[in-house]
Amino acid sequence: MPTSTGSPKQLVLVRAVVLVRVIVVSSWHERDPPSRRSRSVCARTRGRPDGAYSRTQRVLLFASSRALPCVQLTPSARLGSRLLRRHPGRRAGDQTRRALATDRQPERASAAGQPGPALLVDSARYHAGARDAEATSIADAARLSRQGPGFVWVAVSQPAGGELDELSGCFDLPALAVKDALEGHQRPKLEQYGDCVFIVVKTVRYEEATGQLDIGELDVFVGARYAIVVSRSAGDVSGSIRRRIDGYPAVTALGPMAAVWAVLDTVVDDAERVTDLLLDRAQRIEQAVFQGDRDQSESIYLHHRRVDQLGRAVHPVLAVFDTLHRGEPVMSPDGVRALLSDASDHARRLSEEVELLSGRLDGLLSANLSRVTVRQNEIMQKVSAWAAIAAAPTIITGIYGMNFHHIPELTWPFGYAFALVVMVAAVWALHWNFRRVGWL
Structure with missing residues (x-):
């Protein structure tokens, strides 16, 4: 191995580079025999086939090779996969594993050359109120929408950007609506793009055990021959919608607007159940406020x-x-x-209940603060009462504890007993008075 001499700064740089290379290679953690593990850094890394370390490792190795040419490291194509496959539990460095996982995803996408299929939850064609054909893919559903009577129902869950592009290309969906569906976090709305109607609604799900309220989103594309629902919700919303579509064949026979009613009715019913749970929780908090002694502000x-x-x-x-x-x-x-009108009435009643519940909690917060103030006043009253009771014997003791020679009671035979009787009487009188006024 060639060596080089130089200034102290260059020697420090060489040592730092060697340390970086040792850290990178040791993160591999390969299970080799002791004879192989004892090899030098150069011997362990020289001769590996060209490929790809993680992006972080490639940068460090390249920089170190440029700064220290005595050790030539070639990147290994199998380093990242072997590290994750053979040693998943080893602490080879969290940062290195995250970089490996990040690098491998774009490589797989570019190798595929096209977006992967969306997570198709349910898809079928409805004719005369019944399912007459099942679709196994987005392209198959688009083909069914162009053939035969009826309309196609498609439910997709948690799609990515490429998957929405596939859906948009098959059904010729408007680009702006697809962009809103991709970005998510849209306000509930209804928009029209030519022959396509785009509806956004929010789903709610409440975990009573953890007190967690999950807000999801449904993006609905409605055309003359299709009804597509893109779900970004944790619950089985698509299953509830399908049960409504299958359970009302007379309504389903009226076209894709039946799917719109099924979506809106499902959303409203789920919100009603969540509202009932939140109302029960509010009642339990009320009992804790007025029957307990702890502060319920949080x-x-x-x-x-x-x-x-x-x-x-x-x-x-x-x-x-x-x-x-x-x-x-x-x-x-x-x-x-008619069904939309009924669902609208439920939604209006639900909106009023939510407003009333919000106002009820505002009043409950004020009542809780008042209760806290009252309890603090009660504590202060008790402390003040006991302080006054303790002050009476303290005053008497302080008077007769002064170092004066001419205090008449000091030479009286009954002076000690008289002082005790006065202190007990003062304590009893004060205690009786404070209990009478409610301070004790």
Whole structure:
């Protein structure tokens, strides 16, 4: 191995580079025999086939090779996969593993050359209120929508950007609506893009055990021959929607607007169940406020925040119902319009309940603060009463404890007993008076 001499700064640089290379190679943690593990850094890394370390390792190795040419390291194509496959539990460096996982995803995507298939939850063609053909892929569903009567129902869960592009290309969906569906976190709304109607609604799910309120999103694309639901919710929302579509064949026979009713009715019913659970929780907090002694400000605030989240998901849906009730942007069949009107009434009642619950929690927070103030006043009254009781014998003891020679009671034979009687009488009188006024 060639050596080089130089200034102390160069020697420090060489040692730092060697240390970096040792850290990179030791993170591999390969199970080799002791004879192989005892080899030098150069021997362990020289001769590996060209490929790819993680991006972090490649940068460090390249920089060290440029600074220290005595050790030539070639990247290994199998280093990342062997590290994750053979030693998943080894602490080879969290940062290195994250870099490996990040690098391998773009490589797989570029090798595929096209977006992967979306997570198709359910897809079928409905004709005369019944499912007459099943679809196994997005392309198959698009083919069914162009063949035969009826409409195609498609439910997709948690799609990525490429998967939405595939869906958009097969059904010719509007680009702006697809962009909103990709970005997510949209306010509930209804928009029209030519022959396609785009509806966004929020789903709610409440875990009573943990007190966690999950807000999901449903993006609905409705055309003349299709109804597509893109779900970003943790619950089985698509299954509930399908049960409604299959359970009302007379309504399903009216076209894709039946799927719109099924979506909105499912969202409203789920929100009603969550509202009932939040109402029960509010009642338990009320009992804790008025029957317990602990401060419930934190519980009230957290519950109020959940109710506000529910209100932000429920209130804007009323505008969607109003637009559909006016026959905009598409006129719903009479059978679907009656069901939409019923769901709209439920949504309005639900919105009012959420507002009342929010106001109820505001009042409960004020009542809790008042209770805390009252308890503090009661504590101060008790402390003040006992301080006054203790002050009476203290005063008497202090008077007769002064070092004066001419205090008449000091030479009186009954002076000690008299002082004790006075102190006991003063304590009893004060205690009786404080109990009478309610301080003790």
